[in-house]
Amino acid sequence: xxxxxxxxxxxxxxxxxxxxxxxxxxxxxxxxxxxxxxxxxxxxxxxxxxxxxxxxxxxxxxxxxxxxxxxxxxxxxxxxxxxxxxxxxxxxxxxxxxxxxxxxxxxxxxxxxxxxxxxxxxxxxxxxxxxxxxxxxxxxxxxxxxxxxxxxxxxxxxxxxxxxxxxxxxxxxxxxxxxxxxxxxxxxxxxxxxxxxxxxxxxxxxxxxxxxxxxxxxxxxxxxxxxxxxxxxxxxxxxxxxxxxxxxxxxxxxxxxxxxxxxxxxxxxxxxxxxxxxxxxxxxxxxxxxxxxxxxxxxxxxxxxxxxxxxxxxxxxxxxxxxxxxxxxxxxxxxxxxxxxxxxxxxxxxxxxxxxxxxxxxxxxxxxxxxxxxxxxxxxxxxxxxxxxxxxxxxxxxxxxxxxxxxxxxxxxxxxxxxxxxxxxxxxxxxxxxxxxxxxxxxxxxxxxxxxxxxxxxxxxxxxx
Amino acid sequence: xxxxxxxxxxxxxxxxxxxxxxxxxxxxxxxxxxxxxxxxxxxxxxxxxxxxxxxxxxxxxxxxxxxxxxxxxxxxxxxxxxxxxxxxxxxxxxxxxxxxxxxxxxxxxxxxxxxxxxxxxxxxxxxxxxxxxxxxxxxxxxxxxxxxxxxxxxxxxxxxxxxxxxxxxxxxxxxxxxxxxxxxxxxxxxxxxxxxxxxxxxxxxxxxxxxxxxxxxxxxxxxxxxxxxxxxx
Numbered sequence: 001x002x003x004x005x006x007x008x009x010x011x012x013x014x015x016x017x018x019x020x021x022x023x024x025x026x027x028x029x030x031x032x033x034x035x036x037x038x039x040x041x042x043x044x045x046x047x048x049x050x051x052x053x054x055x056x057x058x059x060x061x062x063x064x065x066x067x068x069x070x071x072x073x074x075x076x077x078x079x080x081x082x083x084x085x086x087x088x089x090x091x092x093x094x095x096x097x098x099x100x101x102x103x104x105x106x107x108x109x110x111x112x113x114x115x116x117x118x119x120x121x122x123x124x125x126x127x128x129x130x131x132x133x134x135x136x137x138x139x140x141x142x143x144x145x146x147x148x149x150x151x152x153x154x155x156x157x158x159x160x161x162x163x164x165x166x167x168x169x170x171x172x173x174x175x176x177x178x179x180x181x182x183x184x185x186x187x188x189x190x191x192x193x194x195x196x197x198x199x200x201x202x203x204x205x206x207x208x209x210x211x212x213x214x215x216x217x218x219x220x221x222x223x224x225x226x227x228x229x230x231x232x233x234x235x236x237x238x239x240x241x242x243x244x245x246x247x248x249x250x251x252x253x254x255x256x257x258x259x260x261x262x263x264x265x266x267x268x269x270x271x272x273x274x275x276x277x278x279x280x281x282x283x284x285x286x287x288x289x290x291x292x293x294x295x296x297x298x299x300x301x302x303x304x305x306x307x308x309x310x311x312x313x314x315x316x317x318x319x320x321x322x323x324x325x326x327x328x329x330x331x332x333x334x335x336x337x338x339x340x341x342x343x344x345x346x347x348x349x350x351x352x353x354x355x356x357x358x359x360x361x362x363x364x365x366x367x368x369x370x371x372x373x374x375x376x377x378x379x380x381x382x383x384x385x386x387x388x389x390x391x392x393x394x395x396x397x398x399x400x401x402x403x404x405x406x407x408x409x410x411x412x413x414x415x416x417x418x419x420x421x422x423x424x425x426x427x428x429x430x431x432x433x434x435x436x437x438x439x440x441x442x443x444x445x446x447x448x449x450x451x452x453x454x455x456x457x458x459x460x461x462x463x464x465x
Numbered sequence: 466x467x468x469x470x471x472x473x474x475x476x477x478x479x480x481x482x483x484x485x486x487x488x489x490x491x492x493x494x495x496x497x498x499x500x501x502x503x504x505x506x507x508x509x510x511x512x513x514x515x516x517x518x519x520x521x522x523x524x525x526x527x528x529x530x531x532x533x534x535x536x537x538x539x540x541x542x543x544x545x546x547x548x549x550x551x552x553x554x555x556x557x558x559x560x561x562x563x564x565x566x567x568x569x570x571x572x573x574x575x576x577x578x579x580x581x582x583x584x585x586x587x588x589x590x591x592x593x594x595x596x597x598x599x600x601x602x603x604x605x606x607x608x609x610x611x612x613x614x615x616x617x618x619x620x621x622x623x624x625x626x627x628x629x630x631x632x633x634x635x636x637x638x639x640x641x642x643x644x645x646x647x648x649x650x651x652x653x654x655x656x657x658x659x660x661x662x663x664x665x666x667x668x669x670x671x672x673x674x675x676x677x678x679x680x681x682x683x684x685x686x687x688x689x690x691x692x693x694x695x696x697x698x
Contacts, residue, residue: 015619
């Protein structure tokens with residue numbers, strides 16, 4: 001939603017424009033990239049919390065039996081209700097909030113109700129007398145941009161998940177079965193429309209951002225919202241703001257939106273399927289279980305680009321351990337071979353002179369990589385160093401890795417773990433920044449140490465110091 | 466419930482008198498979150514009870530600023546009314562800032578400040594029953610580092626504890642500035658203004674927000690590392 005209410009608008013605007021001029025967004029996404037979508041279902045049918053980055057929306061579908069409208073006697077009813085409070089959007093005036101609310105509920109109705117995605121005729125029990133009234137309640141929990149998009153995903157995932165009690169008609173008697181007696185039936189949906197929003201910035205050239213954050217929405221000139229289903233059909237369009245946009249911009253937006261809609265709808269369907277699987281295993285989770293402290297604290301959220309995923313860390317560590325072991329083997333075999341061994345890419349030379357062991361010299365250029373690992377960037381070096389020395393410690397390494405990993409995407413803890421070690425400070429000196437070349441001579445016993453323990457690296461650094 | 470120093474406390478808890486027993490009765494100082502009621506010390510907000518020599522206070526993750534005199538804050542001008550600017554400093558009330566409390570300002574020569582501008586100001590008076598008053602000069606009527614903040618900068622908010630950490634004796638910001646050039650104003654009301662190259666601003670914000678969960682000691686050791694690492698990404 002376009003709200004010009006923030007105190008910092010003036011400052012944010014210039015900064016966002018500046019960043020966009022060098023093709024950067026505040027959270028490091030590319031222009032077409034969506035934030036992380038998470039759909040969590042609750043215990044009841046049709047209750048879910050959807051979060052798109054830090055925008056959070058809860059939706060809940062309920063139903064009751066009502067008399068149909070006289071104009072449409074054989075159609076059920078669909079009612080949508082949106083609630084936003086100042087809890088979700090602090091520092092906003094009441095009047096702006098009301099305007100936002102009207103806008104949001106109108107857009108959602110346009111996108112979901114008026115696109116006839118719910119089969120209303122299937123909701124009829126007895127024509128002109130009794131039909132199901134399906135009510136979708138949407139509560140905005142936190143507003144961090146792209147509220148329409150998030151709300152529409154929430155409404156749709158709730159509708160797709162919802163099941164109404166089964167009904168049997170016996171002559172004049174209508175029996176509504178208790179969910180315990182008879183399996184409730186899902187709603188039938190014709191198609192899945194989602195609202196996709198774009199922030200449009202006018203400058204020397206037009207920049208279009210999908211899934212804008214709140215700051216981006218505020219500093220944009222216009223916002224384009226497209227309702228789109230997975231069959232590339234347009235179910236609604238709304239253009240807010242003051243930008244003068246050529247038709248081809250809108251066309252290209254709608255093309256992008258069609259693809260985006262497909263991925264979003266796939267995500268929704270996947271979430272519904274997964275929940276069904278969980279329920280089949282009698283493993284029904286409540287929404288309370290989805291609230292985790294490490295996700296709520298500001299420092300642990302994905303806004304930080306530093307965060308590594310658990311799996312990534314695990315993979316990287318295991319890879320490195322393998323490499324270390326492989327390298328160790330080659331190194332030990334090397335000792336028995338020729339006098340001069342040149343490894344690939346001239347990385348290292350091992351020269352053996354007349355004496356059996358006494359005068360081995362181990363020359364190494366400072367900016368070059370180590371023989372037993374070939375990882376290029378400085379960050380992974382840090383990790384690898386950790387892993388390498390740990391590899392020899394076997395169990396303790398696992399423990400330490402576990403420690404790092406158990407912090408659960410808490411990147412701060414990760415950094416803390418590594419940097420608090422002395423050897424890391426050594427590693428930073430080793431990184432490719434330095435053009436200075438240095439030749440280090442190692443004593444033979446150090447080489448033995450490499451063979452035996454793989455700790456040579458640490459010692460080598462000591463030598464340097 | 467009776468509580469002691471370093472306990473997690475809730476409003477209404479009574480600080481047990483054993484904490485004060487080794488002090489002279491007249492010499493204890495009650496900081497924020499504590500109040501005296503019928504001779505007993507009660508906790509008035511949730512947090513952790515802390516003590517430093519004679520001073521007792523409750524430390525908590527606050528986001529709402531309560532003005533206190535002599536603190537430096539970042540305010541946004543929201544209104545001009547008569548001889549005063551109304552400035553939002555994130556407190557329950559708007560603060561007032563006189564046209565005349567700028568360096569070199571006279572009745573005829575008013576400072577050129579518009580609505581929406583950010584100012585680095587000092588809280589002159591903060592009383593419970595009055596609106597806080599701000600100034601943009603020090604006691605010698607010099608502006609020093611106070612005043613208008615350039616609109617090229619970026620403002621964001623964080624918790625109040627974080628701003629205190631940034632301004633602590635360790636001077637983490639100075640350590641970060643060893644590698645990259647940036648201009649920063651940290652308001653104790655949880656607002657931070659940064660002016661730097663666009664490439665530096667984002668890693669800087671990330672670094673600052675990451676410091677939130679680190680202890681002072683860890684910040685001291687790691688902040689420049691985290692910052693340089695953030696810059697590389």
